[in-house]
Amino acid sequence: MSALETRLNYEFADRRHLKRALTHRSAGPDNNERLEFLGDGVLNFVIAAELFERLPDAPEGDLSRLRATLVNEPTLAEIADEIGVAELLTLGPSETGDGSRRRDSVRADTVEAVIGAVYIDSGFDATRDLISRLYTDRLEQLPSADDTKDAKTRLQEWLQARGRQRPHYELVRTEGAEHCRTFVAYCRLVDSDVGAEGQGSSRRKAEQVAAMTVLERVRRASSE
Structure with a gap:
């Protein structure tokens, strides 16, 4: 002490x-x-x-x-x-x-x-x-204030600023024992074929990981 x-x-x-x-x-x-x-x-x-x-x-x-x-x-x-x-x-x-x-x-x-x-x-x-x-x-x-926004919020704002539809999320599967379960979620853009999986200790965290991957992909594609 x-x-x-x-x-x-x-x-x-x-x-x-x-x-x-x-x-x-x-x-x-x-x-x-x-x-x-x-x-x-x-x-x-x-x-x-x-x-x-x-x-x-x-x-x-x-x-x-x-x-x-x-x-x-x-x-x-x-x-x-x-x-x-x-x-x-x-x-x-x-x-x-x-x-x-x-x-x-x-x-x-x-x-x-x-x-x-x-x-x-x-x-x-x-x-x-x-x-x-x-x-x-x-x-x-x-x-910065923008950096504090979660990935799902940032992806939605990015899409809305361009007049595009909100993404769709779904739980793909869960893995592992009850006390240490891993969730796998999928984020898909409804107006294109862009999508990604994410893993996390909860459904929300898995969706956030998937959203971040999709956001990185659409940003990269728009800058090319």
């Missing part, structure tokens, strides 16, 4: 808050779920306020997409790796050996719980300072 405090540049007045933040629900009733809920709310507000100040001319839609990019599961999982919380997480016996520690969702939830623990331990100002430290590089290197 001392090493984690050093990486966070924050020392807990009551380490019981940090211990709870590092306890998965599978390990017992005194777990990090409530702290995760609190940390999620504080994180969303602090990032929203940062974006509001940094981008005074950005419309609400752009701000919402940028915030979603900064507080989503993959980004929080990256932060978890940067501060090394996964290795300190206490899991129940059923979760210890099945790879749960490395799941993006578990690592992301733990970061939110740590943020919630700091809020309980020291209040809003200390929590805002912590979030600012965790997000320094990401806030300095914000993506």
